[in-house]
Amino acid sequence: MRADAPTVTAVLTSSETEVDRPVQLQIKITGDANAIPPNEITVDGLDIRYTGQSTQVEGRNFRFTYSFSYSYTILPLKAGTFTIPPQAVSSNSGTLRTPALTLHVAPNDDGTTTSRRGSGSGSNTLDEKKIVFAELIVPKVSVYVGETIPAQIRIGINSRVPHRFIDLPNLSGQGFTSQRMPNPEQRLESIGGRSYEVVTLQTAITPVRSGKLEIAAQDAKAIIQVPRRGGSRSRSPFDIFGMQDPFNDPFFNDPFAGVGEQKEVKFSSETTTIEVKPLPPNAPATFGGAVGNFALTSDVKPRSAQVGDPLTVTATISGRGNFDRVTAPSLEDDRGWHTYPPGSSFKADDEIGI
Structure with missing residues (x-):
């Protein structure tokens, strides 16, 4: 039984994008496990990097076909219409060529027509x-x-x-x-x-x-997680580790992104x-340091009593300020009264208690 001749296709995940917004190029080779995909793809205005490969197996009537997909990330560096020319793929049956692809690149959201990232040979330092x-x-x-x-x-x-x-x-x-x-x-x-x-x-x-x-x-x-910083060695399509690859930047949410580092x-x-500002001068002698906006109300129970009967006076201070410096009010004239040390409770109306 004669094996089918190998084939190659190439597709873009989108034919339209904008400056600094990557798209994916996928080259799919079927029928030749030894085919060699392109190492470098050069298009003026586009920075194209290899990002990985995958393998698919399809079977029908006990016949199996193997396909190998090679992924490249394309970062547009400027606005315009770009043609990715046919790429040569070496196979057992000779040289195969991918179809030409067209990519339309618009200015980005703020109208920028050139990339802020610079060319692929620059630094991939993140802001x-x-x-x-x-x-x-x-x-x-x-x-x-x-x-x-x-x-x-x-x-x-x-x-x-x-x-x-x-x-x-x-x-x-x-x-x-x-x-x-x-x-x-x-x-x-x-x-x-x-x-x-x-x-x-x-x-x-x-x-x-x-x-x-x-x-x-x-x-x-x-x-x-940031892109892994690589050395200056040349890139191989089978070496996805250690590349100086800004496309691994998580901003791009790239499903084909390579390995990053923490x-x-x-x-x-x-x-x-x-x-x-300092507090105003001439503070009263009883001033305890409370600063804020406060209101004072009071109540007494019971409202009628005989000599010797205890009365409960409740003073309620509300507002906003440093309640930890608020002191209990006292009787201005306690002649004829026997007083007891006051008790207090605090209820905050917010999580920080002011």
């Missing part, structure tokens, strides 16, 4: 600012000594990059105290057209001295400056 971020959000930057203000810390990692958080940030600076941070909230958010996994922490800070307070959320740590990144927010 960490597009991968991770940290920010500290405070509602006001002018406060009094002892005034408690809420603070929100947000850290995020591009959700298309394989990652895991290993350390949450700490507040850095001097001249303030901070509340314990409750359990963080984690969710996906779209920021600037990119999807990020965002972790949000709530706390509160209280300045303890006047002057300028400089504070930042520092030293968040995460492990991310990298620890540490990132911090920008520094926020808070102007801390």
Whole structure:
């Protein structure tokens, strides 16, 4: 029985794309396990890299056909219409040629017509600012000594990059105290057209001295997967390990991407400056340091009594501020009264208790 002659086909995953958005080229050889695919494919304006191979077996009536697919990732470096010329494939029956393919490349979303990544021979350093971020959000930057203000810390990692958080940030600076941070909230958010996994922490800070307070959320740590950096040796279509290959960048969500390496990144927010003012002069002698917006209501039960009967006076202080410095109110004139040490309880209406 005579074996079928080997054949070759070539297809693009899409004939239309934009600058810096990769597409896949697949060359499929059927009927010749020893066929040699092209090592280099050169087209001006396109950076084409080999990314791997796969094997398929098809059987019919006890006859089996083997196909070998070779995948290449194409990164458009500029806008235009490009022709990928026929590629020569050496086989046992001679030289086979792939069909010519046409790729239409449009400017990217912000109108850029040339790649920011440069040519394939350049560095594949990733811009960490597009991968991770940290920010500290405070509602006001002018406060009094002892005034408690809420603070929100947000850290995020591009959700298309394989990652895991290993350390949450700490507040850095001097001249303030901070509340314990409750359990963080984690969710996906779209920021600037990119999807990020965002972790949000709530706390509160209280300045303890006047002057300028400089504070930042520092030293968040995460492990991310980045493209593997290779040496300067020549590339082989069968050597997918150790290549200097920016196409393995997880931003591309490339199903044919090669092996990446893990990298620890540490990132911090920008520094926020808070102007801390001293308290107004002539504070009353009973002032305990509570600063904020407070309201006081009181109630007494029972409303009628005889001499010697106990009365319960309940004073309720509500508002926002540093309740840890609030002291119990006292009778201005306790003549004729026998008082007992007060008890107290505190109920917060938010997670940080201000």
